[in-house]
Amino acid sequence: MPTKASLGDLEQAIMDVLWADEAGTGLTVREVSDRLTGRDLAYTTVMTVLSRLEVKGVTTRERDGRAWRYRPASTRESLTAQAMRSPLHDLSSADRQAAILHFLSEASADDLDAVRTAMADVEAKGDRPRRRRGRGAADSTG
Amino acid sequence: MIAALLLLCAAALLTAPHVLVRIERLRRSPRAALFVWQALSSSAVLCLLTAAPIAWLRPRPLPSVPEALVLVVATIASIGVLARLLINGHNVGRRIRAARDEHRQLVDLVGRHEGAHTRVLPSERLSAYCVPGAGSRLVITEAALTALPGDQLAAVVAHEEAHLRERHDLVLEFFTVLHTATPRPLRTDAALREVALLVEVLADRAAREDVGEVALGRAIVSLSEAAARTDLTPGVSAGTGAAATRIRLLVADDPAPWQTLVLYVICAAALVVPPTLVTVVVR
Numbered sequence A: 001m002p003t004k005a006s007l008g009d010l011e012q013a014i015m016d017v018l019w020a021d022e023a024g025t026g027l028t029v030r031e032v033s034d035r036l037t038g039r040d041l042a043y044t045t046v047m048t049v050l051s052r053l054e055v056k057g058v059t060t061r062e063r064d065g066r067a068w069r070y071r072p073a074s075t076r077e078s079l080t081a082q083a084m085r086s087p088l089h090d091l092s093s094a095d096r097q098a099a100i101l102h103f104l105s106e107a108s109a110d111d112l113d114a115v116r117t118a119m120a121d122v123e124a125k126g127d128r129p130r131r132r133r134g135r136g137a138a139d140s141t142g
Numbered sequence B: 001m002i003a004a005l006l007l008l009c010a011a012a013l014l015t016a017p018h019v020l021v022r023i024e025r026l027r028r029s030p031r032a033a034l035f036v037w038q039a040l041s042s043s044a045v046l047c048l049l050t051a052a053p054i055a056w057l058r059p060r061p062l063p064s065v066p067e068a069l070v071l072v073v074a075t076i077a078s079i080g081v082l083a084r085l086l087i088n089g090h091n092v093g094r095r096i097r098a099a100r101d102e103h104r105q106l107v108d109l110v111g112r113h114e115g116a117h118t119r120v121l122p123s124e125r126l127s128a129y130c131v132p133g134a135g136s137r138l139v140i141t142e143a144a145l146t147a148l149p150g151d152q153l154a155a156v157v158a159h160e161e162a163h164l165r166e167r168h169d170l171v172l173e174f175f176t177v178l179h180t181a182t183p184r185p186l187r188t189d190a191a192l193r194e195v196a197l198l199v200e201v202l203a204d205r206a207a208r209e210d211v212g213e214v215a216l217g218r219a220i221v222s223l224s225e226a227a228a229r230t231d232l233t234p235g236v237s238a239g240t241g242a243a244a245t246r247i248r249l250l251v252a253d254d255p256a257p258w259q260t261l262v263l264y265v266i267c268a269a270a271l272v273v274p275p276t277l278v279t280v281v282v283r
Helices: A004-020 A029-035 A043-056 A076-085 A093-099 A109-125 A137-141 B002-014 B016-020 B024-028 B030-057 B065-110 B142-147 B150-165 B168-181 B189-211 B213-230 B242-250 B257-282
Strands: A059-064 A067-072 B112-114 B118-121 B128-131 B137-141
Touching: A004 A029, A004 A043, A004 A067, A004 B065, A004 B112, A029 A043, A029 A067, A043 A059, A043 A067, A076 B065, A076 B118, A093 B065, A093 B168, A093 B189, A109 B213, A109 B242, B002 B016, B002 B030, B002 B065, B002 B257, B016 B030, B016 B189, B024 B030, B024 B189, B024 B242, B024 B257, B030 B065, B030 B168, B030 B189, B030 B257, B065 B118, B065 B128, B065 B137, B065 B168, B118 B142, B128 B150, B137 B142, B137 B150, B142 B150, B142 B213, B150 B168, B150 B189, B150 B213, B168 B189, B189 B213, B189 B242, B213 B242
Parallel strands: B118 B137
Antiparallel strands: A059 A067, B112 B118, B128 B137
């Protein structure tokens, strides 16, 4: 019974296998299956996920005799770079800040002085004792 | 003329954002302040939406010239506001959700899965954020995971979890819709920035409860330093200077009880006064 989360896990594991393929000639469904260590998956499951990934545009495939060979459409680095940019690229700044909530969305070198001055004050004052509720007693004494 | 009165109320309320962004002490009670923002904006919208129906509700056989003028203005205002809100509400919601979906798929593929909704991106930039909504994700980079000490990491995670738990994205979406629906000359970017800052302060409050002022402050410093080094992040959100403001607010005095009380009274007043005025005039 694949749940939604486990499908995501599987897609990720399969992409890992494809990215790890140094030869760059692409892998067949069988080869991907064999390299998915620790998972006992039906051939058809792997095939389904691979074609899903191809539909999404993250893998490409080409014929090799009777089998398809799958390759990642882009490197993990470039996809990561895209993730670090997106979904920022085609949204207005107003939309952007509602779409994704950053811990800290911007700081320039000019801000740093003010940041450090403010932090010096926090360090001087220290934690207020009434905080830290909700954590284990061992945690706060340890 | 009740409709004229409602239009005046709306006009008065439209100046509220310009006033609110100037009162910095509101940031010490972020929750109450956000309620005030929401109450004042909702009230303005309600005044504008009801102006036309009320103007048309009491038709006299022959309206005088000023009455006819109000009728025209009220009609334009109500229909305009309704149309802009519906269109922008739809568009903003669609764009935001599409962007989140696309992004979620991306981080699910490239990120290391840590539990059901945490993803670790193999990036060398220090960054942490959450993708809210259905199927929410907490995203942190490998660099942040290695560079941040345990307590700062806990602070970052507590901050993002608070965003997700309290659905801060809905607050931001509400104001984004209002902002984009407001005609350009009337709206102010500072208002949206202030609301974004209040939301951050709110999440900081929650994280502060968990990890304390020092750890959270240090986490903000660490990520500011990283952001200043790369300086790639486009100008978004709470704005420049937000980091220092957030750190200062960590140890700012708690607001006086009366301040919070006054804010909630303002909320109630914003929603009660216009209808009351209308009823009084009707008599």
